[in-house]
Amino acid sequence: MPHALADSQAALNALRGPVRLRTLTALRWLAVAGQSVAIVVVHFALGFPTPLGLCLGAIAASAWLNLFVTLRYSPQKFLSDREAAGYIAFDIVQLCTLLFFTGGLQNPFSALIIAPVTIAASVLPLRFTVGLAALAIAGVSILSLHHMPIPWYPGEGLELAPVYKAGYWAALSFSIAFFAAYSHRIAAESAQVRSALAATQLVLAREERLAALGGLAAAAAHELGTPLATIQLTAKEMLRDIQRDGEAYSEDLADDAALLVSQAERCRDILSRLSSHGDAGDAMHDRLRTDDLLREAAGPFLDQPIGPEIRFVAKSRDDSKKPVLRRRPEIVFGLRNFIENAVGYAESIVLVSAEWDARILMIVVQDDGPGFSTDVLSRLGEPYVSARSGINPANPKSGLGLGFFISKTLLEATGARITFENRRWGEPGQAYSGARVCVEWDLNAPNGSLIA
Structure with missing residues (x-):
């Protein structure tokens, strides 16, 4: 330190x-x-x-x-x-x-x-x-x-x-x-x-470059699909002609035509995988369901061999439809930073939940760790203020608190209101106590651009 x-x-x-x-x-x-x-x-x-x-x-x-x-x-x-x-x-x-x-x-x-x-x-x-x-x-x-x-x-x-x-x-x-x-x-x-x-x-420039690369991959898969299908169709017709008139063509030429068909099919499979993560084409980068947003933000921490369990909850308060959001790198990165902090300090469980109605979307990240220290709770979100007291041995990267400032700045730029507190949570008989970060958007904001 x-x-x-x-x-x-x-x-x-x-x-x-x-x-x-x-x-x-x-x-x-x-x-x-x-x-x-x-x-x-x-x-x-x-x-x-x-x-x-x-x-x-x-x-x-x-x-x-x-x-x-x-x-x-x-x-x-x-x-x-x-x-x-x-x-x-x-x-x-x-x-x-x-x-x-x-x-x-x-x-x-x-x-x-x-x-x-x-x-x-x-x-x-x-x-x-x-x-x-x-x-x-x-x-x-x-x-x-x-x-x-x-x-x-x-x-x-x-x-x-x-x-x-x-x-x-x-x-x-x-x-x-x-x-x-x-x-x-x-x-x-x-x-x-x-x-x-x-x-x-x-950080935002890096996230935007990653999102642009994903969009470029989806666009490439969509644009290359048509010429690749033409190549594959032509190669199959060549192979049929060679097999039908086998005496007029060499065996090597038949092998080359078969190889061309197999490689064209392989390219099609690769492009299919690029565009199969969600909606087809560019839509997977332009639109994101609320529950998908939670899982994408927590993605790097879901497959860790050790660490707390991460639970997801997404529900409506008034039977409103599930919000479909614009994919914005600053939202994904900001939520991911809060989840990373919760994973680093949680003892056994992290809850990432989303609630919404016709007007409000609220995403909450909670853990059962020691909570925010009282001496920095009122100053969280300022640069170089550590989020928790001391350094967590399980999360040695924690330190200067710059990540909270970056996340808060990026999320507030999207119109979010962010609060930090320590609170008891959970069901009766299975209550937990720890840090709570709440990110709230007004879906009907006149200058809002959250909804796709």
Whole structure:
């Protein structure tokens, strides 16, 4: 499990970055422009005396770094996490230096120290984010104690009360920590969802390819049937002519004609098997009865030598006809994933049932295993949330819970509503207790495409 979590964290870090050099240089040029305008306006327009040389020197350091990396590297260069952290650390130090020259925390622009930490939290792993947040808080702490006087009217001084400066230091430090944690959390969840959706798209593409191959096989069987019948008929007529006029033809030619007939019959048998699974031709891939859907979804687990018994129940609530559904790979895959989870944790039995009426189709997967753990039950369906507590020795593939997210996403895309719970089930005198997954469709949905 630790290895799996480490692998998932590495994948999330890969999705979170890397960041381009061009992105950071563009942000730094924006900071240089803003800082330059602020210093010029304060010194010349407002008439507050500032240490102009020192301030412009700090700003020039940022401009020089931008020019250096622009000339030294390609703007399209992807930075490593360590390099990006170094660039952002420079920005924090540069801003703290500029604030030192202009009044420290008394400078209203000191709130900008939050910006580089927030940027770091959105693109860097946690350890670098924590380090940069600590650097920013250390800079704020130094500025609260040591700084040059704030530019003010000549002959007057502005000195805030110590308790006010302490409060502003506390608020700024808390803001740095809060925005860093918030941005990192949002970026991590976004990366998780992107990773899970990418896996969902891959799974759906695979299922669609399999369905397309099945449809192609059925179509080939249907289309090839007519020319193959013509070939077989012609070969039989050739064989009859050869047998009737045996003296005029060689024995080898008769053997070749007989071989042609036998191989044509063999091809016809193969095509017949391809189109014999259900309705003939393409219909077997376009239409699917509800009970056939249950068995197809559970198909990989029916012939296992060991494992729980899988039972099927399909019944109507109001004598409605059995729904005939469109064959959709996402439905088959989603239900199969829920059945696989139930088989992996069941002790002796898994019940796959379907109930319907004129309006609703409901498919339920239940098992007699330990059920969903209470700590993840409310979060099931989120990416990287394990469906059960711990790892089942009988099902070592269980782990990160990505399968539940994929199944839930695919089924909800077909209009399904999905609920997870633990419930007792069974007949009186033969009751079971375990996990229950319910998938429900509205058959009369205006935009529904479930019914064939």
